[in-house]
Amino acid sequence: MPTAQTPARSTLKTRGDLLAVGLALLLVVAAVVVGAHFNRPGSDVVLWAKAAPLYGGWVAHYGPGSLAAVLIAGCVVFWGPPLAQRLSWGRLLAVGYVGALCWTFALAMIDGWHRGFATRLSTPHEYLHEVPGITDIPAMLAHFSDRILEGQPGQWTTHVSGHPPGATLFYVWLDRLGLSGGAWAAVVTVLVGTLVTVAIPVTLAALGRADAARACLPFVVLFPGAVWMGVSADGMFAGVTASGIALLACAGRAFEQRRRVAVPLALASGALLGFGIYLSYGLVLLGVLAIAVVLWWRSATLLAFAVLGALAVVAIVTLAGFWWLDGYHLVVERYYQGIASLRPYSYWVWGNLAALVIAAGPAVVAGVRRLRGWEPVVALAGAALVAIAAADISGLSKAEVERIWLPFTVWLLPATALLPRGSHRWWLAAQAATALMVNHLVLTIW
Template sequence: MSAKDTAAGIHRELRVRAASIGLVATVLLVVAAIAIPLLTGWDVRAGSFAPLHSILVLRVGPGTPAAILLAVAAVAFAPRVVRWPWRRLLVAVYGYGVAWMLALATVYGLDGVGAILDHRTEYLETARTVTDIGATLRDYIAHIPLDSEANWPVHLAGHPPGALLFFVVLVRIGLGSALAAGVVITLIAGSTALAVMATALRLGGETFARRAAPFLAVGPAAIWMCVSADAMFAAVAAWATLLLTVAATSRRTTVVVLAGVGSGILYGYCVMLSYGLPLLGILAITVLVLTRSWRPLPFAVVGAMTVVGVFAWAGFAWWEALPVLRDRYWAGIASDRPGAYWTWANLAAVAVCAGPWVGAGLGVAVVDARARGDDPRSRARRRIAFLALAGLAMCVAATLSQMSRAEVERIWLPFVPWMLLATGLLPERWRRSGLIVQVAFAIVVQTLLYTRW
């Protein structure tokens, strides 16, 4: 056996060991986050089943048989489907992902598709009352403080006005019911996996994008994607990253400029959707470093600053709103949520959202990110590994900020698909068993827990 073969064998063993360690660590993290409040009586202020914002409610509904059938079909046919021609695969991933989201949501009947959007803390109720967008933007910051007159509901106060404007548009085009808005969000959310896969393709990682496709299409994250505006945020972020990758990997100046500006516009709108999404800068810088191309950066910056500037010109200055939002955040329930728990339990919550196999993938990503090798396959492995680790880094940065205590199974949806890319790095037998675990885990969570989203 040659030295090269020996080194390859050692690397394979390291990857399997890393997958095992990552999986065990993830399971232990989730178990600890569930068990500690239950065993100690520690009130961490997140419902009765922390770390999720949820309560235990056994529910079997019309979507349950459909979810089981889709899960069985995914496990049975995924090995064949991932070998389909690329465009056909993308269609399958989109269609299957949307069907999976709707099946899980309708475990609670049609109300499961967006009914939560009608809650008084959400956007739709306010969006239906907006008659003057300009006046709304000019007065937006004044309504953030908890002691202000006619203060915004929780979600409006906790987000810049980009999210509200999205729902205002839906209302004005006749899609302002909870069901219609939920369907729109679901259809948009289904495209997230496509943008993530296409990003991996542009970085030379088609093989790994194909392998990760089933994990991006089906899994527990879908529980929150039908019913949360954050799923729309995730799609905007994914397409922004794809455009940046296109700009960074293109030799044509026109493409660099247009795709760069386009990515900046979408990243800029992400900043107007959530105060936490400037953390997408970690992902964007990762893309530029991996491609060794900084040409798109000035164009992306111009695009992003244009969006932020237009909002400021219209009356909403993000930098003025952030400290006001921080005061509102700590005046609410966040101050009663113990940082000693949530700083690490947030990661357990997002592990439930992504599914336990995300830990196995991230374990392998750590090994592959450090591996050497100049052949195209090794370079592609490293690039996918760094994208996945960028997703994890965004979660870590968010929890260390202390501005995300609980509810991150929804809030961190824009970070989840990038971590799930790491499943494409797993050995084949790990992927086969992992897909079974992921779909079964999703059905169990949706059946046993009412997640309030």
């Protein structure tokens, strides 16, 4: 009897997956239809997103990256799952990283070299706009908060004012290294952002789920959110903080094995995650993921050294003149000085979730449905869901979350490891189709 029930149970689970994806699709359709209704001429509701729930415009187009993106997707769909099982660990991570780079760049090139890549970070609203005027970094940090609110002398441009100084400093440092201009900024941003392709499987492997790491890696490569990883600074934020979580997981294993590298790894993880809260205020919510990793190892020593590393970064930035809490309160005030005061919470509190579904892809929806019990995949994906829920309910994420939530969304990808091995190619094809459809139908803005 047990063997006879196994196919039936498998069929039921598959039907459950498809039902979950169907419901998610209905959410997306509802968000698109209601968004179109609110965006109609003469409407009293202002969404400030012409392709709601995505931030961009409905513009069917193709470009030099179209064919390349389709070919890359095909290669990952057909060869990704078997290679993920056969390649040695080091080679797998290297191939995955290169594959994700190619996928992200090809998607960006659908919009063309200039519009899709080289000038994405050099518009008047972006960080690079302020870089030439920053000649004294200590003075910039000391007076950063004075220029956050609208109407202040020398007020920062949109993205600079909306983030702590770490994001701007990242591009100032690139400029100091001679990597000036939008093209170099885009290259480095994508290189750093794509580190999630290494960080996620490394985290899973360190937590004892090397099988899940291999299973989910092709899904990390064909992440639909790569549409916004190339090129937005939020992709870079995802790469930095994911690396911090990976180091934290590795430090926990090293402490368990009593290895000397444990303390340096823990300090480094804390420093990266500490720097993360100076990239974006909302990344403080990644503390939920960090806590999940620490709880998995049940190590007070791991927590202590990670916190020490984070506090070192906080101390340096604070002594330089920027107090995080001051910046946060001013940003909340600035947030409601602009279009956020017009965007209705009643739409975006659920429209955001539709944007999340698009960025994560149907395979993630099906994988999240399968979360059960307490194990590393559940801990990581569950913690990401908690962070996303907090960000959504806060009302400080109204629209653009397909980009803004990238550092959280990538941690839902481990859930794809729960999908039946034989179905991976179909789910990968669905992931690729989602990204290609979005990138060819919507002209994203940033």
